[in-house]
Amino acid sequence: MDFKTKHVSGVCECGQKFSGVIPEFAKMIMCDPCALVFQKKRDLERMAGCLRESADSCGIPKKYRIWDEAKAKEVGSDKLLIWLRSQEINSIWIGGTNGIGKTHTALYRAFELLHEENIHPYCVRSSAWLRNIVTGRTKDRSDTEKQYKRAIECKLLIMDDLGKERLTEPRAELLYDIIDERDRRDGSVWITSNFSGQSLAERLNSSGEGAHEYGHAIIKRLKRMITSERIWR
Numbered sequence: 001m002d003f004k005t006k007h008v009s010g011v012c013e014c015g016q017k018f019s020g021v022i023p024e025f026a027k028m029i030m031c032d033p034c035a036l037v038f039q040k041k042r043d044l045e046r047m048a049g050c051l052r053e054s055a056d057s058c059g060i061p062k063k064y065r066i067w068d069e070a071k072a073k074e075v076g077s078d079k080l081l082i083w084l085r086s087q088e089i090n091s092i093w094i095g096g097t098n099g100i101g102k103t104h105t106a107l108y109r110a111f112e113l114l115h116e117e118n119i120h121p122y123c124v125r126s127s128a129w130l131r132n133i134v135t136g137r138t139k140d141r142s143d144t145e146k147q148y149k150r151a152i153e154c155k156l157l158i159m160d161d162l163g164k165e166r167l168t169e170p171r172a173e174l175l176y177d178i179i180d181e182r183d184r185r186d187g188s189v190w191i192t193s194n195f196s197g198q199s200l201a202e203r204l205n206s207s208g209e210g211a212h213e214y215g216h217a218i219i220k221r222l223k224r225m226i227t228s229e230r231i232w233r
Ligand SMILES: [Zn+2]
Pocket: 012, 013, 014, 015, 016, 030, 031, 032, 033, 034, 035
């Protein structure tokens, strides 16, 4: 024991008589079974706190850490979740229109991976994230570098809503760098998008001068990486 103890006798809150040794800092008398429950509760609270912090740092917003099975059935994302669970953490493409719960499902699955398998995915809103990194609109320069490094090095990168952004040349270059680095490192990427891979390719190919070149290369890399594509309507 790394703390001082004191000998006390009295009655625990549960009504049990207690006589024994407790930590000197303890303010109330607790019988051994109650102390055990108390400790367990403290451990659970600590664990929940850690999980909350990790989920924050992974970029999983609170509302996506909850799964409403009835609502999921309504929009059909219950099947999407089952499919995602079967995909392990290979690179995948989740395409389809708005309102089918792509983001919620992908981020909820990310939360499951964190909770159950201690995998820390890095989840970003692709348009805002690309824009912020390119313009350095993060906390400071070191934060920009940290986020960039994380996008390259994390085990699983989730790019939510890819294709929404206007792909200017600097953003296209950044996106290319990240996809290319992840491809070389065998990192996985999950992409959610309103587009199918093919229609995003067409969109990228028709984007402006410089971006067009990168768009081409991005699609080439993605085609190699993505093991399954699922389009939900
Ligand atoms: Zn007790």
